[in-house]
Amino acid sequence: MDFELTPHSVRMGTDDLVPSRYALRIGEIDVLVVSDGVLTLPGAMLGHNAEPAVRAAWLDYNFLPTDTLDWGLNVVVVRSGDRTILIDAGLGDDPNLNLPRAGQLAHRLEAAGIHLASVTDVVLTHMHMDHIGMLLVDGVKDQLRPDLRIHVAAAEVEFWTHPDFSHVSMPQGFPDALRAAAKRFAEEYRSNLQTFEEEHKVAPGVVVTRTGGHTPGHSVVRLASDGDRLMFAGDAVFAVGFEHPDWFNGFEHDPEEAARVRVRLLRELAASGELLVATHLPFPSVGHVAVDGDAFRWVPLFWDY
Template identity: 80%
Template sequence: MNLQSNPVKSGPDDLVPSRYAVRIGDLDVLVVSDGVLPLPTTMLGHNADPAVRAAWLKDMFLPQDAFDWALNVALVRSGDQIILIDAGLGLDPQLNLPRAGQLVKRLASAGIDLASVTDVVLTHMHMDHVGGLLVDGVKERLRPDLRIHVAAAEVKFWESPDFSHTAMPQGFPDALRAAAKRFTEEYRSHLRTFEDEHEVAPGVVVTRTGGHTPGHSVVRLASGDDRLTFAGDAVFAVGFEQPDWYNGFEHDPEEAARVRVRLLTELAATGEQLVATHLPFPSVGRVAVDGDHFRWVPVFWDY
């Protein structure tokens, strides 16, 4: 399957097809939007001085109270394997997130059959990364031999999750806990856990970083001289200029900040491409060093 050559079948409610194709050497990559999450702006940096956070939002022409966070996943073809990186939100767990959970529909509009997916890689088990697999009827359409790759530390964490260092809106901890529990129960026989690093397919390696959650991982794609990292929730839009701001969903915010700085430093040095879950769609770009901070450099779209 060539992920870049499927016909466009956008519905009347779609402003754009909501997918973007990238070639990394011999690897086909399709970034797919699962929609957007309206969240309070305090979630971007709950440890930040409110005046400094307000100034950053103003400089970015963003509203002060809440705005829409992008929610991206990726589909990768490596040889005979079709690998889905994260699965989006799925159903709205009564948290008023009606514009997320679009993955299944948008894969269908791209001509992608769920039965063609051989592997799923989870950066972590927050509900906006596993929920697409919990939508009614999805499991029945997946391959019976589907492999789901996730860090062992992540599965262990959600047996008794600790929310004491997070700063989430009311209702989110319960929804996250319930989604992770249901996901583990429904897909336990499909889980392929790893400790620190695992090659999912030629050129596709998942590496545990920790921080955001104990088992949070990034996915490295490499083919020839081309490189791309899918960073999951290690990097948010504010994280380039303010990498030490704590995101409200981070279970270990101090470690998450260290992970973020290490990752951005590495990406700035290598010049490889970056995709992350909550950067504005299609979130393909590179990292530059700007004084003692970083700078996001989005790619010029290839039409």
């Protein structure tokens, strides 16, 4: 079924207690941000290289608990020309990690009138399980097109053949779950993979670029049309990263490089004024970046009803 992603055409399902999708246009490109739910994770993962008291003070300043933190989990659907592109695919089924509030993507896409069979392309920022999980849910592959193209950096596919977890700071059980999900994904979708080295044009106005850092093949997706621009930054940017871009996130496989990537992207966004959407910013995570002294400032977009 065809769909038009405009603020007035998207209706909330009766099962949604809070808004879970937000539509906007980038020139001639339709964009829909969809919430896959939230991940409740230890607060220490927010910046495991920061002094605990400093990290706790930041959380308290933002009226957040210091022991656990709810991370948003956002996915984007893009319509460019005759292509319907899913950028990342959410958590899917909870792999025994006590994340019951995520994994909402499949039914939220259906509620928005987006059928899996209409998706022509999937772009993966990386292969962590909260970005590939819906594709592994029982019955999902049978609903997808046989000629579905899944775009992912070649370095990402290679990394997950022998992943390095020596620099992460994850809760127990996560490394094994991440390995298992990535291995299963590579096996089940090998014939659909369209790998690229550094940069690849997916559709008119839709370009994916490898950044590395978070994972070796981590990538961002840039949309550009009629002078409008938006970057989907995946896991390169977290809520604390504007004020403390040097804080390491627990899921970063190369945290020092991830911090360098984060600063570079934030500087680019502040200079260009383009919109930012990122996986783990609070939904709908659409906004601008401004320079604030030696750090940055997040400026959420005013919602367009």
